[in-house]
Amino acid sequence: MPTIVTLTMNPALDITTSTTRVIPTDKVRCGAPRRDPGGGGLNVARVLHVLGADATAVFPSGGHTGRALEDLVVTEGVEIRSLTIRGSTRESLTINENETGLQYRFVLPGPAVTAREQIACLDLVTEVASDADYIVMSGSLPPGVPADFYQRAADLVVDLGARVIVDTSGPALRQLRGGVFLVKPSIRELRDWTGRELSVIDDQVAAARDVIDRGVCEVIVLSLGAEGALLVTRAHDEYFPTVDVDVVSGVGAGDSMVAGVVCGLACGRSLSESVRYGIAAGAAMLLTPGTALCRRADVEQFFALLTDGSAAGTVAG
Template identity: 40%
Template sequence: MTLNPTIDVAYEVDRMFHTRKMRTKSEFYSPGGGGINVARVFVRLGGIARSYYMAGGATGDALDGLLDLHQLVHNRIPIAGHTRVASAVLETKTGKEYRFVPPGPSIRPAEWQACLDELENAHCKFMVLSGSLPPGIPDDFYGRVVALMRRRNIPVILDSSGPGLKGGLEEGGVLLVKPSIGELRQLTGLELITPDEIANAAMGVVHSGQAEHVAVTMGNDGAILANAAGQLFLPAAPIEAKSAVGAGDSFLSAMLFAISIGWDMGEAFRFGIAGGAAAVMSPGHDLARPNDIQRLYQQVSGIS
């Protein structure tokens, strides 16, 4: 489920300058937003995914076309507002990347209610709720979906930030939540500097019953998995980073794919680390590739 999808546009320029017109060397267009990115990687790995998303206007039609080009099965919930367009610009002289992400269209009550109605008929093994809440969506929307899926015995995976993350967890019973370290700090209101502090905060989410498994991603510092069995720390895979676009989504998708084929949670977590690293290796217009994930998976070792 992607409430706030995007058309992701990526450019390359030699140098960034204010005011001056800058000619791009290349441009790429991709369907984006948390849940759509998760679905793209999941399908690349050999899984089957259906994307539910809210979209509207001419840009919503363009998003439909991009999803068709990527051969993704999709259910569009129509809205009046225009789907947002996000941009990433790579400055090739310095290797710096600049990202521009609008907040998205304002959603009317009848539109988000139509989204809930659509999910009443969703048939799936797992429901992934990924991405930010657009304006107009109530803070507890993800919590409502968690409650809906619980009634239908469908496990929920949650990856959001701010009100979306908080509102989804407050309902309780999430199978897996994947906050970044920044999102976990915002959720808890704590600085969370040391690995022990981060692990304890993640365990607090587990002990509260909000989520069964908590995977905290920390960029170059690796990731921590917390659940009833304890804590597992994984260092970051040793790779050359080219872009941060889609790393978290690729991590979550790889981890969920491993879970869906019966791997235990620790090995699925390792596979997720490999997925995130594989995305970082790719330019800003791409996500993780299966061959890179499989290769990096062999290089990731855990310290419990």
């Protein structure tokens, strides 16, 4: 099995709970909390472990929250290489409102990471990735980290022969210049990146191919949410439907999709098969509360549905 490394610069301790109704200014009594590791690359590594394609998770960690996060990840069986930083790892809060079925997600910014700590993170990921086949850089960047950090990391590890996969947003996405194998934006993120409306599928393909033609990456897997996904390369584009499921929580679905794609590639599947496997993993994640892990049996079932053509999906335009 090829070696996979994930980089998470802004990990979080995710807390999920529920209440009858969220009411301003009143005390809101909640149920028992669930605590899970969170942050893009960490979620990818956790799902990869469930799917049987283990990864080493690299991330900065600080304070009591950081130590609790590390304990949770290790307990799940994921190999970690953490870097101790001065600031405390952030927490995120998800509240499910029982009366309405609405979900409220409160995401804190994370600790400031000093310039020296950033260099140490780059050194660590380069060390761990010395014999890696895939490097997944996923999630937001914490305060103090420049928007081109993922590009700087890609410049370092691509020389090692690894395929770089990036899933981020905003300035960090716009700062990508090259050396990346695959990028997985959402439709909103691609709109922000290209400044286009992208209301029809032909425009979405054209925008993705423009990014590829600029040399930023070789492959774009465009997440369309409930409408499925698009795979775009310089010479090929393909639409994939999704699987209709009863959604419990949308937290971590995008990370699970990335994990499924990487797992597929690492197992020798084609790009098209790997995207289907990613869609299946994302759908399976929708069935679980908070950032609780998806179940491999659900992923395999949904992948079979997508592969034999029995899953239905439509795309606007």
